Amino acid sequence: MEQKRVIALGFFDGVHMGHGALLRTVAERAKELNAAPCAFTFDRSPAAALTGKEIPLLSGVADRARLMEELYGIQEVIVAPFDVMRQMDWQDFVAQYLQKELGVVHVVAGHDFHFGYRGEGNPQRLREKCAQLGMGCDIIPKVEIDGFTVSSTYIRTLVQEGKMERARWFLGHPHTLSGQVVHGSELGRTLGTPTANLLVPHGVIAPGFGVYASRVRLPGGEVRLAVTNVGTRPTVNSDKTAVTVEPWILDYHGDLYGKDIRVEFYTRLRPERKFPTVQALRDAILENARQTRDYFAKASR
Secondary structure: OOOOEEEEEOOOOOOOHHHHHHHHHHHHHHHHHOOEEEEEEEOOOHHHHHHOOOOOEOOOHHHHHHHHHHHHOOOEEEEEOHHHHOOOOHHHHHHHHHHHHOOEEEEEEEOOOOEOHHHOEOHHHHHHHHHHHOOEEEEEOOOEEOOEEOOHHHHHHHHHOOOHHHHHHHHOOOEEEEEEEEOOOOHHHHHOOOOOEEOOOOOEOOOOOEEEEEEEEOOOOOEEEEEEEEEOOOOOOOOOOOOEEEEEEOOOOOOOOOOEEEEEEEEEEEOOOOOOOHHHHHHHHHHHHHHHHHHHHHHOO
16 A cells, blocks of 8 residues: 655745644644655745746755754655646646545645645635545644734745844744855955855845854754854955855864755844954954854853
């Protein structure tokens, strides 16, 4: 007998607390039904595809899948091409794709989930179709925190403004960026504060420019404190368009070039600014390192 699946339907950008309500329900239902807890997502933003506007994402596909697995125990994330799915009749999506192809026995979706050709599938229709096919279905109402609806749109604004503590409240975890370490200008090395330079993945949002107390997860799973600069490095850089994410990983000596790391942003220590001298910049970075150690020492008490 092929593995039965319980599946959450959505885009799950950022994997925030609203998404968490769906994913927790999937985990519970999967346990009851002896099925695999799964999630279904698209390869690109439905909103961006439908409006033709560039909508920067909180997380790429790999980060979404990893967050769902780590935080909510989702065993499998199915990534479907949005351009194919938008052409599919909504009833075929449920009967042919979910039930027949994927072996889904129970579906979980949000109160605003639309799917299929012209978005004709909605939560009401999904519930009725599942009942007709003998599949279970949960529709999860919107989640509010502090009177605000938890949404990727609102969290994007917080991240762009550098408000990482509030973003963490709505995400349920620190905002993260993953990527490969590339060669930079080597300036940090000469300052005694060598940084791991990260390219912001294409289409993913860059946090508001500034310096952040952060944690970095290294390839082997080790976690280190870091002072992370996001921006264009105005003191030393004449190219004001290239946005870089540069964690200086405290107390770490090792070669990370070509390896993937993950930066978790906790709080902004200061906005990015131009310093009169390279020495003044170095002094500021060392002060930021002290602030970072203090921040995490207090947080762990």
